[in-house]
Amino acid sequence: MTTALLVIDVQQGLCEGEHDAFESQEVIGRINQVSKKARAAGALVVFIQHESTTGYLEFETDAWQLARGLDMAPSDLRLRKTTPDSFHRTTLEQTLREHGVTELVICGMHTEFCVDTTTRRALALGFPVILVSDAHTTEGNRHLSATQVIRHHNETLTNISSFGPRARAVSAGDLSLGVDVGVGVDVR
Numbered sequence: 001m002t003t004a005l006l007v008i009d010v011q012q013g014l015c016e017g018e019h020d021a022f023e024s025q026e027v028i029g030r031i032n033q034v035s036k037k038a039r040a041a042g043a044l045v046v047f048i049q050h051e052s053t054t055g056y057l058e059f060e061t062d063a064w065q066l067a068r069g070l071d072m073a074p075s076d077l078r079l080r081k082t083t084p085d086s087f088h089r090t091t092l093e094q095t096l097r098e099h100g101v102t103e104l105v106i107c108g109m110h111t112e113f114c115v116d117t118t119t120r121r122a123l124a125l126g127f128p129v130i131l132v133s134d135a136h137t138t139e140g141n142r143h144l145s146a147t148q149v150i151r152h153h154n155e156t157l158t159n160i161s162s163f164g165p166r167a168r169a170v171s172a173g174d175l176s177l178g179v180d181v182g183v184g185v186d187v188r
Contacts, residue, residue: 008108013063022146041177107135
């Protein structure tokens with residue numbers, strides 16, 4: 001399989017200050033670990049940035065920038081989006097098809113919004129997904145803690161079978177990319 005890593009919305013405005021996501025710095029460290037593995041295996045690495053036309057996460061503001069401490073290589077791609085679905089009104093699907101990608105590794109922010117929506121859309125488009133179980137995060141909400149949201153989505157997304165392709169949850173440490181791309185340990 002040809003794999004691509006999608007790093008979704010790991011931006012300063014979601015990792016610092018008022019909207020700092022749960023364990024964002026630890027998650028950034030795990031994302032760096034995963035992206036290093038992906039690059040070493042020759043996988044495509046795509047950094048996706050959410051933006052709005054005004055206010056919070058406005059294009060080119062400090063909050064919109066990739067998070068401090070996030071490792072990016074010159075070969076990595078960047079993609080802008082305006083909805084929780086990284087495929088909607090973007091060139092993501094076309095880019096993946098042009099690179100012959102057949103499987104996705106997904107991590108980033110926020111679990112219940114952009115990570116969830118992009119994972120479901122990837123499955124609907126025929127891409128099996130490895131969800132990096134400890135490399136996506138959120139702020140949580142008034143009903144669920146961030147930890148509960150993360151656990152819920154690791155369980156829920158990996159139990160969807162109606163699309164055909166499946167998602168499986170693998171920790172950053174257990175993720176293995178290389179000759180047998182996509183082989184990892186299931187940590188649900």
